[in-house]
Amino acid sequence: MPAYRISFTALDSRLIDVDMRFASRSGEMILNLPAWIPGSYMIRDFAKNIVSLHVEGESHTPRLTKLDKQSWRLEGGSGEVRIAYQVYANDLSVRSAHADNTHAYFNGTSLFLRLEGGEQEAHDVVIDDAGTLPGWHVATTMPAIEVDERGFGHYRAPGYESLIDYPVEIAALDGCDFEVRGIPHRLVIHGRHQCDFERLAPDLEKICSVHAALFGELPLDQYLFMVTALGDGYGGLEHRDSTSLMCSRRELPRKGEQKVTKEYRRFLGLCSHEYFHLWNVKRIRPAVLKKAKLDQEAHTSLLWAFEGITSYSDDLALVRSGVIPPRDYLEQLAEIDTRVMRGKGRFRQSVAESSFDAWTRFYKQDENAPNAIVSYYAKGALIAFGLDVTLRRISSDSLSLDDLMRKLWQEYGKPDIGVPEEGVEKAAEELAGTSLADFFDACVHGTAELPLDDWFARMGIGYRLRPAKSLSDQGGVPDDPQQPPAGPVPVLGARTRDNSGAAELVVLYEEGAAQRAGLAAGDRIIAVDGLQVDGDSVHAAIAALAPGREARVHAFRRDELMEFRLTAELAPADTCDLWLLDAADSADEVLARRAAWLGTDD
Ligand code: ZN
Secondary structure, three states, X not given: OOEEEEEEEEHXXXXXXXXXXXXXXXXXXXXXXXXXXXXXXXXXXXXXXXXXXXXXXXXXXXXEEEEEOOEEEXXXXXXXXXXXXXXXXXXXXXXXXXXXXXXXXXOHHHHOOEEOOOOOOOEEEEEEOOOOOOOOEEEOOOOEEEEOOOOOEEEEEOOHHHHOOOOEEEEOOEEEEEEEOOEEEEEEEEOOOOEOHHHHHHHHHHHHHHHHHHHOOOOOOOEEEEEEEEOOOOEEEEOOOEEEEEEEHHHOOEOOOOOOOHHHHHHHHHHHHHHHOOOEOOOEOEHHHHXXXXXXXXXXXXXXXXXXXXXXXXHHHHHHOOOOOHHHHHHHHHHXXXXXXXXXXXXXXXXXXXXXXXXXXXXXXXXXXXXXXXXXXXXXXXHHHHHHHHHHHHOOOOOOHHHHHHHHHHHHHOOOOOEOOOHHHHHHHHHHOOOOHHHHHXXXXXXXXXXXXXXXXXXXXXXXXXXXXXXXXXXXXXXXXXXXXOOOOEEOOEEEEEEOOEEEEEEEOOOOHHHHOOOOOOOEEEEEOOEEOOOOHHHHHHHOOOOOOEEEEEEEEOOEEEEEEEEOEEOOEEEEEEEEOOHHHOOHHHHHHHHHHHOOOO
């Protein structure tokens, strides 16, 4: 069986030493490292971080030939073969590996060479600090064979696929423990923080319990949340029985605080998202991803379901668990809709297409992305909501999206069968007992505007689109929905950043004032009507113009000063408000549906 010894003698150089041993086979042996990590759909070529690699044989040293960017061939060895290599670990993300004097973190996709043909064998891992890292502990869900009280020692994964699904964090960690359905859950944090674990543990326990109740079972022996707290950072990656998360330390609850702040809500939403993935994508898996060899892209049109339904279910569990009130949930949902409404790319690309092309488009966004692509996360979450509403409508409220998830779990997840490309739609139609082709053709495969006003009305939710009040306005819940929203002011139609005192255009919205004036991404605006502006003040200068008036805009394109004529255009209605409709104005069946949806008693 392949065995690896990981050691940390060169942390200051950000190097992790790996010593791999296996019994030689006759003929050629192929070793390689994955090009991507499941859950993050981009080619990352992890093998580029192998900075040295040596081979030795017990009696004959095999001949080593590099075949391509990530594969090696060994020939002519005998007895035990030993491969010693060093991996440069300087990517502080949830996807790769990072080592410095504060911690060592790695995913197996960055560290463990795969011996082709040996994937089904058990893989042994020894994590060894040789006593050099006092106070550090190992956090991982990889099954331990024999480890010391700090977790250093001998682990064993049942095969290569599981080996690379156990990220490992090694640091001076602290954390908290709780149980869901009697199964131990642990959260550990690396990085400076002042987290109030006495709040976090019960909040997480409630949220995880909502997901477990939805699926009716929790297919785990243990679960681990591995958190890196930073000044600024956000991200998560799902695994079968753990997740790696990155957050800003502001998002962790602090002692003495009582409220669920917007920042804390964001962190809980991230935990909830990755936990829902333990079913939806890690066990209920697209067939295409299930058979992927990780050496090249694997295209599926289903990410809208795996990421969209998860993005819908994550915040919904926060309100259903009682951790946040319905108002806060609506604020989250309104912000998702605003994100969708601000990109005209939704008229160019369907969420099925966005899923398929994730590798080169969603994961490689440029300045034109809002005009060219749609997010299968954000629009996918709205479609999940629409599917939830539709299943309730068709079944006179006897079915919901929860039933679809249970069906997918029973038919694909639990028996470990890959979901075919048409599998989600077919399961929904079987459940509904009728064709849902109109829904899926329009919402998933088409680019028509979603009928959100109808969907929200059926759930007892008020919905409107209005112009943004400020640059930071992402939509939300209005204080008084009876009051009409403030009238629009002229806007630039572009996102800017300050660049040496000029307003550099980062993104131009299609048909916005800046684009109509002939400005382009990368241009640096220095004056409006002859008066100097920077990255912030340019927006106030445009807002002060009378609608329809033409302004002179001076901007540098590369090093050439140019003048443009910009006609002041009013802000579009692209910002979403949602609110609970008054009980007095709503039918009883709508109120009952809303209460069932949000898990509230009203
Ligand atoms: Zn996700």
